[in-house]
Amino acid sequence: MDSIHYPTPAPHHGAVEICVSWLSDLHRKGWRNASLSLFTDLIPEQDRDKFANLDEETIEATGINMNEWLLAEGDIQARGGMRRINDYLLGPTGPQLSPAQRDWMQQLGQRPLRVYDVTDVVQGQQMTLCDALDQDAAPMVVRERSGTQNLQPGALLGCRVVRAGDHFEMSGCAYLFAPLNAPQVLSRLREQNQALAQLLNGPRQLGLVVMREWIQQWFKPAQLPQLIDHYSGEPMAMITDHYLVNDESALALTLATQPNIEGNRQEGWSRLMDCTDGQVRALVHINPGKKANQLELFYRTQRYADEGRLWFDATVGASVTFVKRAVQSTQDAVAKAQKPSARATSRKGKAAATSAPTLDAVTMTQLMTEAIHRFYAKWADEPIPALDNKTPRQAITTAAGLERVKGLLRSYEVSDVAQARQQGRAPVSYDFLWQSLGLTR
Numbered sequence: 385m386d387s388i389h390y391p392t393p394a395p396h397h398g399a400v401e402i403c404v405s406w407l408s409d410l411h412r413k414g415w416r417n418a419s420l421s422l423f424t425d426l427i428p429e430q431d432r433d434k435f436a437n438l439d440e441e442t443i444e445a446t447g448i449n450m451n452e453w454l455l456a457e458g459d460i461q462a463r464g465g466m467r468r469i470n471d472y473l474l475g476p477t478g479p480q481l482s483p484a485q486r487d488w489m490q491q492l493g494q495r496p497l498r499v500y501d502v503t504d505v506v507q508g509q510q511m512t513l514c515d516a517l518d519q520d521a522a523p524m525v526v527r528e529r530s531g532t533q534n535l536q537p538g539a540l541l542g543c544r545v546v547r548a549g550d551h552f553e554m555s556g557c558a559y560l561f562a563p564l565n566a567p568q569v570l571s572r573l574r575e576q577n578q579a580l581a582q583l584l585n586g587p588r589q590l591g592l593v594v595m596r597e598w599i600q601q602w603f604k605p606a607q608l609p610q611l612i613d614h615y616s617g618e619p620m621a622m623i624t625d626h627y628l629v630n631d632e633s634a635l636a637l638t639l640a641t642q643p644n645i646e647g648n649r650q651e652g653w654s655r656l657m658d659c660t661d662g663q664v665r666a667l668v669h670i671n672p673g674k675k676a677n678q679l680e681l682f683y684r685t686q687r688y689a690d691e692g693r694l695w696f697d698a699t700v701g702a703s704v705t706f707v708k709r710a711v712q713s714t715q716d717a718v719a720k721a722q723k724p725s726a727r728a729t730s731r732k733g734k735a736a737a738t739s740a741p742t743l744d745a746v747t748m749t750q751l752m753t754e755a756i757h758r759f760y761a762k763w764a765d766e767p768i769p770a771l772d773n774k775t776p777r778q779a780i781t782t783a784a785g786l787e788r789v790k791g792l793l794r795s796y797e798v799s800d801v802a803q804a805r806q807q808g809r810a811p812v813s814y815d816f817l818w819q820s821l822g823l824t825r
Contacts, residue, residue: 394548395484400556403455403489406479407469414460418469422450422458426596431603438602446599449557453595456492456544456555457588468493491546492555497591499559499573501770502539503791507532514788516540516570517577519772523787526552538795540566542594559598569597613685614759615659622712623689625696627679627704634703635679639670642699655692661762668692679704748809756800756812764820768792776821790825793817 407415427435435443454460458469470493472478474486481489500513503523511532515521526545531554535541542559545552561569576593580586611620629635632649639645639653647653653670669682681696683689689709697706764776771779771788779785797814804811818825 395482396488396548399481399485399488400452400455402479402481402485403473404451406473407460411460411462414462418454418458418460419450422454425592426450426599431600434603435599442602445558449559449595449598452492452544452555452557453497453591455489456495456497457591488546488548488555492544495544495546495555496587497542497544497557497559497594499540499542499570499594500545501788501791502535502537502541503787504537504794505532505535507535511535512787512791513541513543513545514784514791517574519788520782520784522784524552526554528554531558535560536795536798537791538798539563540570542598559594561598562601565597565601569601572597615661615663615665616685616687618685618687620684621686621689623683623686624710625681625683625689625693626673626707626710627681628707629677629679629704631703635700638700638703655695663758663761668696670696745809748807749804749812752800752804752807752809753812756814757816760817763817780821780823786823789821790823793823 435446454469455473456470459466460469460472461467462472470489473489474493499516501516502511503514504512508529509532510525510527512523512525514523524545527548540561542557542561544555544557546555547553573590573593577590580589583589612618613620636649642655644656645653646656647670649672652672654666655668655670656664657667659665667683667688671680671682672678673680681692683692693706693709767773767775768779770792771785774785776789776792779789793814796817797811800814801811
């Protein structure tokens with residue numbers, strides 16, 4: 385019979401448990417008060433009933449995170465005064481710890497809780513982290529088994545990184561932010577980081593902000609991000625101007641004489657513009673309405689809509705009559721689209737029939753490949769917020785920037801694999817982006 389081989393415990397194993405047990409046994413009241421004080425600081429009274437109703441796994445994770453923060457940076461009333469818990473544990477009257485355990489606890493007190501962009505994952509083994517608040521910080525390869533099983537590049541993770549021998553490990557706490565929450569959380573953390581940068585206890589205060597942000601995501605629904613039109617840089621909106629057609633012949637003749645108009649009455653027209661990046665984009669889609677004598681003009685920004693109506697009314701004159709304008713935010717549109725009863729929306733903004741035929745997998749893959757190649761045609765030389773508004777070509781000149789660019793590429797690939805699975809098509813290859821920068825995986 386083959387023997388079962390269990391992993392050898394690390395030399396520091398058990399340090400946290402020993403310290404928590406020591407505090408609970410010898411300083412029960414002080415430890416309980418410290419825990420309660422942190423709990424009330426992190427979770428407002430109006431959210432405590434919601435917290436009590438969270439699933440067992442989330443409540444347990446919160447307890448682990450809170451205990452570690454107290455051991456690393458908390459205070460306790462003991463022996464007649466307030467003491468920093470980490471210093472007290474490592475003092476002459478603290479619990480008995482091995483040299484490796486003492487080193488682990490000392491590092492907990494020295495290494496702050498930070499937020500990281502996950503740029504690479506080897507599931508069940510390790511991950512590569514880049515400090516999300518310090519663009520110049522060197523990337524770190526961190527060994528982690530269980531935490532990398534379902535982790536993907538592109539995630540935002542709060543943790544404390546500790547050296548263990550010749551490598552880095554997570555200390556035990558983990559603050560994984562939901563994808564929809566991550567951009568807003570990171571924006572707020574950057575503001576707080578700047579405000580706290582000059583304070584002596586700034587890292588400690590920032591750690592508390594990370595904890596609050598992580599806990600609050602369980603109580604507040606994720607806000608859909610504001611979508612920005614790629615070319616104009618303006619907030620996107622779904623704006624439809626509705627018209628009645630008074631003279632079909634005059635309408636068709638007028639639009640046929642316009643040099644930047646393509647299309648016809650049956651399929652709709654598009655008013656095109658030549659952009660400075662070499663691409664051709666539509667300013668407005670002029671779609672057939674729900675009835676034969678109706679017309680719908682679809683715009684993707686408020687400015688395009690306002691300028692477009694002036695142009696259209698002046699161009700087609702009395703051949704149409706304006707009826708109304710319907711405005712829908714992109715957040716509402718996405719939320720509606722996520723409901724099972726939502727109707728699909730065509731490329732030109734017109735609601736598609738639910739019985740419309742679906743594309744086969746090969747055609748869908750081809751269309752998505754062409755669309756992605758067009759969308760990322762200038763990617764290597766466009767400023768990207770995630771790269772501190774540097775272009776990928778500029779960012780790869782440093783080790784930190786190179787890893788961040790690779791992380792972005794990996795996150796694109798992971799996202800497309802998930803979408804391809806849902807759409808029943810093959811994933812799109814992003815090799816062309818790697819090659820545009822001369823990068824290897």
